[in-house]
Amino acid sequence: MRCPYCGKLDSKVIDSRPTDDYTSIRRRRECINCGKRFTTYEKVEQVPILVIKKDMRRETYDRDKILKGMIKACEKRPVPIQKLEEITEEIDRQIYNSLEKEITSTKIGEMVMEKLKQVDEIAYVRFASVYRQFRDINTFMEELKKLIKNNIEK
Incomplete structure (x- = not known):
């Protein structure tokens, strides 16, 4: 995951938890390069039928x-x-x-x-x-x- 602050690709996950509606996962990440934290969301991709x-x-x-x-x-x-x-x-x-x-x-x-x-x-x-x-x-x-x-x- 690219850091939104410095643009580097290396980050580590600090915390993961489901969203309130349980349709995605919220992840707190920390950039290895600059040390700043940011949030990402992971969702299951539905292929349209x-x-x-x-x-x-x-x-x-x-x-x-x-x-x-x-x-x-x-x-x-x-x-x-x-x-x-x-x-x-x-x-x-x-x-x-x-x-x-x-x-x-x-x-x-x-x-x-x-x-x-x-x-x-x-x-x-x-x-x-x-x-x-x-x-x-x-x-x-x-x-x-x-x-x-x-x-x-x-």
Whole structure:
């Protein structure tokens, strides 16, 4: 780290501690050359991920969209917001751990539906009806039949 006073590169860390929001590390340093002290901040670099929409547009990944979609699907259902936040965190971690720079909205939607199916089937059907854009009652019924069949097999 270059000293802001003398410009030399050699410094030593005197103290390290997390910031109040725990998103970065605050380090107090002392320059080996001039002896002056200065503060630096270290932060995890997030690689931006692009979402490829169905119409091939690209937009920046936003985890809040996942949470908002699940909250809408779970309206008036006995699903605690804490659970939805946990699911969002799991999906978010899965997306970043894939190390891909682009992901399709289809893949994200499938991940959300898989998690919702385990938590609340009504919320799952609600989310699927918007996500899959059911054209008519028959396609909606096909999805319900799959759900019923999976429940019978369990």
